[in-house]
Amino acid sequence: MHKVRALGLPIAVALLLALASPAPACQGRFLNPITDVCWWCVFPIRIGGISISLGAKNEDYSSMNANPICLCGDPIPRVGLKVSFWEPARVIEPVMSAFCFPSLGGLQLSANSTWHGGSVAEHHGTGVTRGAFQLHYYVYPVFGVLNLLTDLACLQGEGFDLAYMTELDPLWNDDQLAAIIEPEAILFGNPAAQLACMADAAAANAGFPIDPLFWCQGSWEGVYPMTAHLANLSNYAEGSAAATGKLLAKLHRQGLLWGTVGEDALCGKYPMPIWRKSQYKLQLGYPWPQMSCLPIGRSGLIWSAGENIPSMENFVWILWRKRTCCAF
Secondary structure (H helix, E strand, O other), X not given: OOOOOOOOHHHHHHHHHOOOOOXXXXXXXXXXXXXXXXXXXXXXXXXXXXXXOOOOOOOOOOOOOOOOEEEEOOOOOEEEEEEEEXXXXXXEEEEOOOOEEHHHOOEEOOOOOOOOOOEEEEOOXXXXXXXXXXXXXEEOOHHHHXXXXXXXXXXXXXXXXXXXXXXXOOOOOOHHHHOOOOHHHHHHOOHHXXXXXXXXXXXXXXXXXXXXXXXXXXXXXXXXXXXXXXXXXXXXXXXXXXXXXHHHHHHHHOOOOEEOOOHHHOOOOEEOOOOOHHHEEEEEEEOOOOOOOEEOOOOHHHHOXXXXXOOOOOOEEEEEEEEEEEEO
């Protein structure tokens, strides 16, 4: 099974503490896997074509055909039932202060000026606020931590891990270098391509975004360039969600995130260099946990009330991904 382990947390902490220096205050708190997780977001669960919702009204879509039976041949031939559910599997924290870790209780490592921190600035007197986030990507297998559903074949054994830090990624901090992994970005910098994002925004606000429009993020800023820079940061909470979406698209492009949904995922994850937006939902975990999930691209006008605080520049998102598997 493919496993993301780019940088172990103990190693990262040991290396970066050596660079520690006085830094701005970094606030945060440890996520509580019981009280801070929206457990209704796991529903509905579909088993062999039967949907189990327990009264929850969380958004979902069918990712399998009508045949409830599946067959897998690796590692041993087996026949099973198709199962799909939403899994809280990762945590992503967009921060303005480089090496600030809200998920680790507000741990602040080096703030050396040679590192790229986030920024907020008005663009040439236009009134449009531009900004940038650094992001930290954690493996956070809530089901494994709480020992839930661990016997299900499609859940791999994982432990808590800090797997990716954009401060250490030169492609994240330079739009020109980013073109190395996104040469197609030039195709979407035109009015026709951006006009299509209006349809994606309408779909995301009503349900899930349109996957073939992979360069769009609904009502959020577009995917390209897959870098820290945001052209409009008038809403901090929505901007942090847009930066999170950019990182997801980037990690898919780099082969660090794979597909977990659809018929192709019944027997295991598969490479997905162009992300499928409907594979994910986001739940805000900090500064205040929201007991609901939102699809990629849903307008902040719908969900960010009380979250868009000018003095609050660091956020934590719980990443829910849809899993489709052959259970036996």
